[in-house]
Amino acid sequence: xxxxVGEDEELARYIFSRRQIRANGSVKPEAxxxxxxxxxxxxxxxxxxxxxxxxxxxxxxAERGLPLQGRLDLVSKNLTKYGLQVKTAPLPDNENHANxxxxxxxxxxxxxxxxxxxxxxxxxxRP
Numbered sequence: 251x252x253x254x255v256g257e258d259e260e261l262a263r264y265i266f267s268r269r270q271i272r273a274n275g276s277v278k279p280e281a282x283x284x285x286x287x288x289x290x291x292x293x294x295x296x297x298x299x300x301x302x303x304x305x306x307x308x309x310x311x312a313e314r315g316l317p318l319q320g321r322l323d324l325v326s327k328n329l330t331k332y333g334l335q336v337k338t339a340p341l342p343d344n345e346n347h348a349n350x351x352x353x354x355x356x357x358x359x360x361x362x363x364x365x366x367x368x369x370x371x372x373x374x375x376r377p
Contacts, residue, residue: 255336255348257327260295264307265374266316275373277322279364285357289349292324292336296346304377306344313343320374328370332363 255261263282265271270281284290293306303321311318326336329350339349353360 253338255294255326255338257330259326259336261292261324261326261329261336261348262295262303262307263290263292263322263324264310264318265320265322266311266314266318268317268319271320271374275376277320277368277371277374279361279368281322282364282367283357283360284350284353285360288353289351290353291339292348292350293344294338294346294348295323298346306346307377309343318377320376322368322371322374324367324371328367332366334363 265277265281267281270278272278282290293303295303298306304318307318307321329336333352333354334350335352337349337351339347341347353363
């Protein structure tokens, strides 16, 4: 089992909806909100080369039947400072998978956190 997620660890949030990335590359908060699930899925970089990080996203894209539109790279501490937790959750096809947990129940509170995280993370990367 992989070690716990470190505070300075980089994470990728894959985006499958074109509507969640603005024309200028900034990401809308909906791309980070956990709905309909209680957690938000991310992939740990873990010193993977860029093409391997994209390869994981392409695999998820094929599994879901949705085109990969981009990814937002995050740093774990930029999530945990809002009371969220990042927990390892390896999957058979993605051993670097993790879940961002402990979201507030209240949707407006979730959106506020997502807005702030998006602002700190910068623009999405495109495949």
